[in-house]
Amino acid sequence: MDNKTKSGTFRLVCPCLFGTESLIADELRRLGYEDAECENGRVAFTGDSLAVARANIGLRCAERVMIEVGRFGVLTFDELFEGVKKLPWEDFIGRDDAFPVTGWSLSSQLHSVPDCQKIIKKAVVERLKSVYTTDWFKETGPKLPIRFGLYKDVISVSLDTTGDGLHKRGYRPESVEAPIKETLAAVLVKLARPFADKPFFDPMCGSGTLLIETALMLNNIAPGVNRHFTAENWGCVDRRVWAEAREEAKANVKIQDFVLQGYDIDPKAVSLTMANAARAGVAQNVRAAVQDIDDFAPTQPRGLIVCNPPYGERLLEIKQAEELYSRMGKVFLRLPDGYQYFIISPSEDFETLFGRKADKRRKLYNGMIKCEYYQYFRHRPGRP
Numbered sequence: 001m002d003n004k005t006k007s008g009t010f011r012l013v014c015p016c017l018f019g020t021e022s023l024i025a026d027e028l029r030r031l032g033y034e035d036a037e038c039e040n041g042r043v044a045f046t047g048d049s050l051a052v053a054r055a056n057i058g059l060r061c062a063e064r065v066m067i068e069v070g071r072f073g074v075l076t077f078d079e080l081f082e083g084v085k086k087l088p089w090e091d092f093i094g095r096d097d098a099f100p101v102t103g104w105s106l107s108s109q110l111h112s113v114p115d116c117q118k119i120i121k122k123a124v125v126e127r128l129k130s131v132y133t134t135d136w137f138k139e140t141g142p143k144l145p146i147r148f149g150l151y152k153d154v155i156s157v158s159l160d161t162t163g164d165g166l167h168k169r170g171y172r173p174e175s176v177e178a179p180i181k182e183t184l185a186a187v188l189v190k191l192a193r194p195f196a197d198k199p200f201f202d203p204m205c206g207s208g209t210l211l212i213e214t215a216l217m218l219n220n221i222a223p224g225v226n227r228h229f230t231a232e233n234w235g236c237v238d239r240r241v242w243a244e245a246r247e248e249a250k251a252n253v254k255i256q257d258f259v260l261q262g263y264d265i266d267p268k269a270v271s272l273t274m275a276n277a278a279r280a281g282v283a284q285n286v287r288a289a290v291q292d293i294d295d296f297a298p299t300q301p302r303g304l305i306v307c308n309p310p311y312g313e314r315l316l317e318i319k320q321a322e323e324l325y326s327r328m329g330k331v332f333l334r335l336p337d338g339y340q341y342f343i344i345s346p347s348e349d350f351e352t353l354f355g356r357k358a359d360k361r362r363k364l365y366n367g368m369i370k371c372e373y374y375q376y377f378r379h380r381p382g383r384p
Contacts, residue, residue, distance in 0.1 A: 012051060013158060014043045014062035015149075019364050020187050024062045031058055040151075044068070049238040052161050052231055053245035057224040060186035060217065063165055066147060066158035067092070074155050075109045077119055084123035084157060090131040092159055092236045096141035099124060103148030110150060120148060120157065142233040161237070163230030170227045171280035172207060174272055179206055180308045180344075182223070184366055185213040188373065191362065192306045192342040194218060196258040199303035203296045203331075205262030205288055208273030210306050214260055215282035222249035226281075256285075261298075263291035293324070296331050302338025311346050311369065322353050329355035332376075340377040350374060 016024050021038035028036035028045050031054050036045040043062070047055070055065045070087040074080045093099050101117045101124075110116055124146065129135060145160040167182040180188075189210060194200050196218050202210045216223055225246055231237045264270050270288045277286040309328065310321050325347065332341050333355055343350070346369050351357045358374040365371065 009046050009048045010052070011068045012045055012047050012055065013066050013068045013156070014045075014055065014059065015064055015066070016042060016062045017184065017187065017365050019362060020061050023187060023190055024059065027059050027061060028055065031055065050241040050245060052237055053229075053241045054248070056162055056166070056229045056231070057245050057249050058222045059166060060213070060223050061183055061190065063167070063183060064160060064162035065166075066160050066162075068156055068158045071154065071156045073153055074150070075153055077110065077115065080110060080116065080155065081119050081123045083155070084120050085127050087127070087157065089124050089127050092234075093124070093128060093144055094141060094235050095128075095132045095134070096138055097235075098139035098141060098143040099146050100143065101146045101148070103146075103150065105150040106152075108150045108153045110153075116148065116150065120146065142235070143230060144234060145230065159231075161229060161231035161234075163228075166224065168227065169223050169280070171212060171276050172209065173279075174207070174275075180209050180366065182209055182213060184364070185209040185308075186217070186223070187364065188306055188308070188342060188344060189214045189217060191373065191375070192304060192340070194304055194306075196256040199298065199300045200258075200260045201296075201298060201303055201305045202260075202262045202307050203291070203293055203305065204307050204309050205264050205273050206269050206308070208262060208269075208276045208286065208288065210308065211260045211262045211273065211286050211288070212277055212280045212282060214306070215277070215285040216280060218256055218258060219282065219285070220252055220254045221281065222252070225249045258285055260286050262286065262288040263293075263296060264288065265290065265292050293327055293331060298335070298339075300338075301336055303335075303340075305332065305339065305341040305343075307342075308344050308366075322347065322349070325350055325353035326355070329353065340375075342376070343374045344371050345374065346371045348372075 014024055018041050021043050024043045025036040025038050033045045033047055036043055052065060072083045074083055101121045103113060105111050105113055105116060147158050147160050149156045169182050194214050200214055205211055232242050262273055267290050270290050273288040277283045309324055358376055359378045360375040362373040364373050
């Protein structure tokens with residue numbers, strides 16, 4: 001199936017964390033793309049060159065933006081070669097362009113990723129040889145990365161317009177150990193639904209990612225407005241659209257007067273939080289201070305708490321994390337009923353350790369770690 005239409009538009013796909021598809025579809029509709037459609041682990045929509053730029057610059061929760069060149073069923077390497085060779089690669093890749101191939105395979109007959117890479121590369125070369133009447137491609141021009149995903153014997157072959165993943169906002173050159181990705185942080189914040197007039201806290205702020213993503217969201221600052229993307233140098237994507245999309249994004253910024261408060265027991269983390277907030281352009285909205293979780297005692301009658309406490313990987317660290325969950329419960333559960341708290345954790349015993357069942361749970365993945373997002377937003381039992 002050829003996914004470039006005659007009208008000059010593309011079939012675009014945005015890979016994302018499982019369980020976050022509806023959030024990305026909503027983001028795309030807000031950008032003006034009403035046909036956004038959720039699939040497993042990705043969202044698809046139709047758009048032109050400007051859509052490529054808008055999506056890269058404006059999406060908060062997606063991992064990247066790709067042009068799907070083709071999608072088809074495949075059971076053998078011969079079918080893979082012939083299917084890829086039939087696709088119109090010359091519509092995208094120029095004579096001197098580089099086109100490295102990467103990808104993955106899951107639950108499919110063709111499970112060898114290196115073999116799939118070689119065959120896809122060979123098929124593209126054979127297609128382009130017949131078009132450009134040459135036997136050798138220097139690949140010294142702009143890079144157009146080919147990415148494939150093979151799932152249950154159906155392959156999607158795409159061009160990656162993003163380059164470094166969309167979580168690379170550019171404001172976090174340094175971070176504390178095991179930081180949360182910016183895209184996942186944006187997911188957690190969106191699900192918690194912050195408002196500028198509602199006090200917001202992260203009592204274990206690390207390098208400040210949750211605070212910064214919240215500030216960007218509340219100020220309507222596009223997360224990718226200050227970085228560059230691979231497709232900016234492509235011949236098949238109109239280069240003029242990037243400036244247009246950035247100007248649009250800047251015109252939609254609405255700076256608001258609010259302060260988000262973060263705490264951490266590590267002074268280095270507090271310093272990193274403020275430095276990262278300054279790089280992100282939201283230092284006026286973020287405050288951070290050194291404080292242990294046991295001393296967390298906000299004075300406001302209501303508030304929103306979003307946090308990513310340490311998980312622990314080794315036995316001793318896991319034990320320490322479990323003790324921390326119990327301490328968190330003692331602190332959070334004594335807060336006034338005007339407080340809501342949202343906590344991500346891989347622990348299946350979190351609710352028991354914390355001391356209360358969540359009002360809602362949502363399965364999310366932090367990298368390869370399966371987690372639950374524990375959401376507490378109702379009055380506690382027995383309280384008015």
